[in-house]
Amino acid sequence: SYDLTQPPSVSVSPGQTATITCSGDNLGDKIVYWYQRRPGQSPTLIIYRDSQRPSGVPERFSASNSGNTATLTISETQALDEADYHCQAWDSDIVVFGGGTKLTVL
């Protein structure tokens, strides 16, 4: 089976840049999606097709995917960005999620 690996937790100070990685074999050959899940809420799509932002997602959120790693970058991090972030890709006909990363804004 195909695995996506994320760090369990990332901490960042308000106003700084947070980087969350998602790793998998030749992940750059696949398309990666990112979801944000705030406490008590359902996940919401924040990045699709590796680096595209849906309408309404702030420009502070950006992403890339190359080699074995996809990266979600949150610039000028705010307290409201504190959430779990999940990457998603496909392995043939199977949807695969990473284990999720808890972003703490200290």
Next chain:
Amino acid sequence: QVRLQESGPGLVKPSQTLSVTCTVSGDSMRDLSYYWSWVRQRPGEGLQWIASMSNRGGTYYNPALKSRVSISVDTSENQFSLRLDSVTAADTAVFFCAALTGVRGVGQFDFWGQGSLITVSS
């Protein structure tokens, strides 16, 4: 804007069948081309895709769960459902229904329900 809302039993006994339903509002399922999907999140773990089904009956399952899972779509009721057989405590999770755009290697979950916590315990 499509809205999804799960309804589940809250508590299921071990070895029994877990059933959960998702009601779609905001549009008729018949007019939408999503793959209607189920995703769960077990305590302390990441999201896990379970299964997806189109209005036409095209179905995709997570191989790890396929032997115990059944998904169905009822466009006349604007609902879709999940059954998970022979549950154990390891099946305790928040179950989300979601609308998947695309399939076969490309696609994302555009809309999600709020989630239904289902606990497996005697």
